[in-house]
Amino acid sequence: MLVKQLSVFLENKLGRLAEVTKILGDKDIDISALSVADTTDFGILRLIVNKPEEAELILRENGFAVSCTNVIAIAVIDKPGGLSTVLDILDKVSISIEYMYAFVGKANDQALVILRVESPDKAVEILKKNGIRVLSSNEVYKL
Amino acid sequence: MKYWNEKYECMSRDEMSAVQSERLVTTVNRIYNNVPNYREKMQKIGLEPGDIKSIEDLPKLPFTTKQDLRDTYPYGMFTEPLRNVVRLHASSGTTGKQIVVGYTRNDLDSWADVMARTLVCAGTNQDSFVHNAYGYGLFTGALGVHYGAEKIGATVIPISGGNTKRQIQTMKDFGSTILACTPSYALFLIEVMEEMGIKKEELQLKAGVFGAEPWSLNMRSEIEERLGILAIDIYGLSEIIGPGVSSECSCKSGLHVFEDHFVPEIINPETLEVLPPGEKGEIVFSTITKEAFPVLRYRTRDISSLNYETCTCGRTHVRMNRVTGRSDDMLIIRGVNVFPSQIESVLLNFGEVAPHYQLIVDRVGNLDSMEVWVEMTPALFSDEVKKLEDIERRISAEIDFILGISAKIKLVEPKTIERSEGKAKRVIDKRNL
Known part of the structure; x- marks a missing residue:
């Protein structure tokens, strides 16, 4: 139930983000979610795309530093306190979250969130046990 | 006081060659008998100590490189038993390995003498207060200046590096007259001084001896103008002795090499042939009085040239032009x-x-x-x-x-x-x- 996420190293300079999205767009690769973590000098672009292996290859060929990580995609109820319910569950079993970000789109009354944790398999098991909807790769790409 | 050691600083070329020849022969024997690394180099080219009879024979000798000093780390180049070594200094080397140099009592005396010559070049005398802002420690800078100034009988203020505001207050209150530090630190001092609202007229500074890094003529005029002092360039490296290898005089037209201790040559760094006076190349030094750590034809990698004309100050010591670059990729x-x-x-x-x-x-x-x-x-x-x-x-x-x-x-x-x-x-x- 894990989803592949690509991370791309970007220097903080003009046009780098546009370049990545253009390369992917030209190859007909669809981005379902993204986030940028940045410092004063550099940023890390994190992407969920429909063809992760192909995207990784293309970006590498274009000279980018890319890595692939397994993350979890979950759906939470889109109302106050929705997210905190999920975080509570993970907190109780001491799984810490490295980072998280929300999806571009959403389904029904649910908000979609990407979580990056140290032990993803264990986290998925706990989340499911507590009735949280965990999305598969295919579900994510359709969004 | 015009010169510290007039006998040597103003010696005729013939007399100097005689002094150098005698000392070189002694040094070659000392090294041949005590340093296997160098003895092997001489044997490889079929050279015996007896082949070196005068300073004219210097180009026959093999070179010493920084790599030799690394290969013999820490004491392989020493030519005195360690019990006769009274001081060690070191400079940084590749991957944490330093280059260690040692001094006997006589070495420290010669060092103090050449540093006294350097400081006298800048006008230091018994009434001077020498503000020594080189960092004290394994680096040779601070202790070189320290002992030279004491030898003259000046008052040393061993303030070391850092704590710039206190440095300036001390200069003002103690009446420092001679400043010793790197040229870039001198410029930094000036900036902090201006921030503190202290004017150059409130200080007693008359001159400064600046070295340990390359600096431009623009930097010199800036230091001279903004501090209202004479700024002279001094040169040295720990492999030879530390500061005190050569120094400008108030004429500021080249650095007098204290050649009764350190004999310079200029070589082409590619072909290794010795170049005639005036031509630019890598400067190479042979120490001819050192006891604990003598080196023959040490390749400094610094680019300079030599001028044997007598300076208007009266010194006959050969002058090296300010170092303009490196023949390797070292940065300072x-x-x-x-x-x-x-x-x-x-x-x-x-x-x-x-x-x-x-x-x-x-x-x-x-x-x-x-x-x-x-x-x-x-x-x-x-x-x-x-x-x-x-x-x-x-x-x-x-x-x-x-x-x-x-x-x-x-x-x-x-x-x-x-x-x-x-x-x-x-x-x-x-x-x-």
């Missing part, structure tokens, strides 16, 4: 010798092959700064910011550990560092020296 940053290979050895700890890197050296607000740009590799990359920031911190800490200077680390995208003919350009030096 804040007075510390830095080789790009040292940075490379640090980066090797971060992946199987060292990532491409570039050193960006600049002078910001009169202080040298170094940035190290490191190209991202798959081995270094992580999707977490804190891990990348941790890599930057660890590289910086390693560089600080090996070189003792702080560097800002900047991670850059793959293939963004400029390459010429496939090889990355390792150093961009923006300083205008």
